[in-house]
Amino acid sequence: MTTSRWTAALAAVRRGWPVLPLRPYRKVPAVRDWDRTATLDPARVREWWAYSPFNVGISCRGAGLLVVDLDPPDGRTTFTRLGEIEPTYTVRTPSGGEHRYFLAPPGVELRNTAGRLGPGVDTRAAGGFVTAAGSVLRTATGFRAYETVLDLPVAPAPEWLVSALSPTPAPTRIVVPVQRPSPRRIAAYRAAVVEGEVDRVRTARPGTRAHVLFTAACRLGELVGAGWLDESTATALLLAACADHEGVDGWTPREAAHHVGNGIATGRRSPRALG
Template structure:
């Protein structure tokens, strides 16, 4: 027997299907939570109706929208809830992320961003959806654009309309079509060119190419790790290189430099810090050193 129409689970399924019909890949978040159910959520998020029905038949899941695959950049504007802003924002009299956004537009000599599809969050914030630019690879940011202003783009997701958190529902505040991300925001969110990667100084022998491939593969895994798997990926990469360091195949300075450079792409995204990165690298290198690895000539 099917479940009665109009139940919370039925409403959440309809909301997930509505997002998918817009071309936005969705995936389940735990009920009343913002935490993803799936480990490889960015690649498994889908617009396939049968898969979505199967997922939401299990539980009244909240809705996650994978912003990168959806071609979206979402501005997450939070309410300060009375918390005083730090300098230099205090002088601007701001009390909400939308106030900060208006200040940023003024400083850029641009009009405020246009109306676009917007979701009101349970704690007084806003998720403003914009079309990601075609020729720029924008990633998530946390506070780097301005106080109480985060962004979700490649490597991130947002909690979709219809979801429930703390007993309150994410609701559509503006159903306008999704507008292109203004150029001044594209410029502000475009990351600087990557630092010149560290090139390991490897001994000249036949294992050279194999060692270089191992190092470059691990660095690539770290650089492209998705939010929620960065620490685990960085730890595993550090352990792999740590075993080579202990085996005398790679010097520790080179291993750290490679890992630091790869992890630097994640700094500031979803709260990932340089301290956290260094701690994970240290732990992984120590772990790997317990099993020294030698490469045969």
């Protein structure tokens, strides 16, 4: 078994396919960082397979391959219905399925998929490996080998297959330039807001004054947060508007200052914006 799998590894190398050792009778890499470790060096191959009867893996990235894995019972039927397929190098798997080898398209990095093309159809490409012909698996019914059934040149991947497997391009971000309001417009807007809120505070009735003062301070705080009004100016204007309320139904300067401070702090967290 060791000699036959060493021969299989060298056969893959002669095709220009970098190989890696898989654990004996399994499909698991026997080396770390296998994608970088895969080699075309015959001496390295002899060293590996002299050590153990490893199965043979082929790095799809290094080999420039896209391998379509057709699992029974649906894989062949599904793949045939997808589009026209040129005959290509094909390996029968121990389960009775097929590995069909195609040349990966230049300039497009395809990745591994599972079921993306339909039931029973997986693919191996960049970042994946395929178990080579000559490898042997231990199954419930005994040892079964991967066997070449069509020893043909590897065909280019058909366009429909490349299209189906190509990554979906990210949506184009449309950047809408933000037009800043002019200083004149800001000044006019600020004056209107300040005048309106100060007047609301000045004319508020007992029983509503705390709410009116707090909401007015919030709105002026939004201007402060936007950098359109100085905080000390906003505070002074609102406290001056409260002056006529002092002593009426127990209203005090301390209460006024409390609502003004809370309102401006709240408004600053949501700066005003002009559309």
